[in-house]
Amino acid sequence: MGSLLETKSLTKKFGGLTAVDHVNLTLEKGELRCILGPNGCGKSTLFNLITGVYTPTAGHVFFEGEDITGKPVHIIGRMGIGRKFQVPGIFDQLTVFDNIRVPFFRDQRRSLFFQPRRESGIDDRIMALLEKISLVDKANLPAVHLAHGEKQWLEIGMVLARRPRLMLLDEPTAGMTVTETRKTAQLIRDISSEEKITILVIEHDIGFVREIASRITVLYKGAVFKEGSYEDIQSDESVRRIYLGRSG
């Protein structure tokens, strides 16, 4: 088992602020990992560095052993890193069905000015995905009309459609009800076990983190603060302190 993703003393400074501070993170193939941390600890910046939105001030990102530091977003996207954004990143005016079609067009061999061949079986794969995220009934609806939780699932479905080797999920349960959160945790566990996709999740909902029961990395002030299982982290006095903000 080689590591799929590795960051080596990854650092990003915005003026005087160090958003990400010498982060060394290693993700094994097939792993499901949670990144936990209070607001503003650099979680989203870390994702932006991995996916090429930002160029790091120092350090490197390796994906399957290849240095991908500073490559453009669409190139990194093509290499097999799929990302779910914090604010649901969907295409508002397109129907739910068309939203899922967009990532599929990437594989189209013939010119994009022509419809995919019927025998490509894309439609069946789209419907299977819609079933997985429980949106079959809303396939025809413009995505803007979906409820907040459904938008999050739609985006997970879109990322899944690319069959990425690494999935980055940025707060997939933000703004969800307890039931929706549980359902999302179930969905992510399924994706991890059935599709064998390596997943890195950012969350600060501790209930969700318990549900997916994965290995946890705690970030604090841009640096790795602690790493361990849910039990280790939950019982750790120093982690509690940074979360409750006592004498940070």
Add this chain to the structure above:
Amino acid sequence: MNKPISPAISAARSPGLRIRPARIALGVMVIFLLFPLTKNDYWVVNLTQLMVYGIFAMSLSLVWGYGGILCFGHAVYFGMGAYIYTLIVKGMLPGFTGILGTGIMALITAISGVALFAAVIGYFLFYGRLSGPYLGIVTLAMAVIAERIAVDWYYIGGYNGLFSIPPFSIGGYQFIDPLALFYLVLSAAIAVYLLLTHVVKSPFGIILRAIRDNEPRAESFGYNSARHKIITFVIGAAVAALSGVLFAVVTEFVSPTLIGFSLSTEVLIWVALGGKEVILAAFLGALAVRALEAWLSELMAYYWLLFLGIFFVIAVIYFPRGIFGSWLADRYEHRIKGRS
């Protein structure tokens, strides 16, 4: 969840946005085809010119409505097309003689020249990551510069423009008869409508709308948004150039007003009022606003602008997606409710 998959697919694959407008488009096409039967010569000539603006509006609908590129200099492509065509057929462009000087070759040269120009401009705009108001300002500057050049360049007619353009001809047939011109422009309009509808329905068109709705999302799926926007920009410019050429053919003159800021903003208004997210709505918008302008100015001399202004305000408030666009979009949503 255990429904058979195929009906769901067919339901998903037949969004109303595709079927209904196709029927309406067919109806509109038939009306136009049969219009000359009314023997109303005044309106045949009038409609010919209106359709030229309609083609121009359709090109902007692609760029703005589908591509999300708010271009304040779209008339530059219209005017450039008209000027290049005119200079060639009047034998004023050195080197374009003999076969190169014919109407068809002038048309092709104008369109490809403008497309090339748009590709260069687009390269700098979109790889330079310009969007929103910044893109608007740069394209606006482009329009102002183009108009200044046209006004000050004596060789291409300066302020007065160029007159007495020889009639368009194909294989010896000259388009002089108003009816012939009407059908020439109508066939161009139909061809452009079919082309643009094909483009926006294709995977390219869906990706384009995806980029418009959420660019970072589309890019993270591996799509090069700059490249998609440049291609869209070039297609839009080529169609605008075609409409510019048709303008020169129909009116037999070109002037700096065709290339500048005022026509650029006017076309934005037609498209916004018609409905920028529906190709046909943009076409009808151009026709309706131009016809309304003509009618109002006849009716009330100086006050027509005031009434047009009031009409704009009402339309923007009550039909944010355009007069024809809202109408088509409404049908679309009703159909969805009826299905579920």
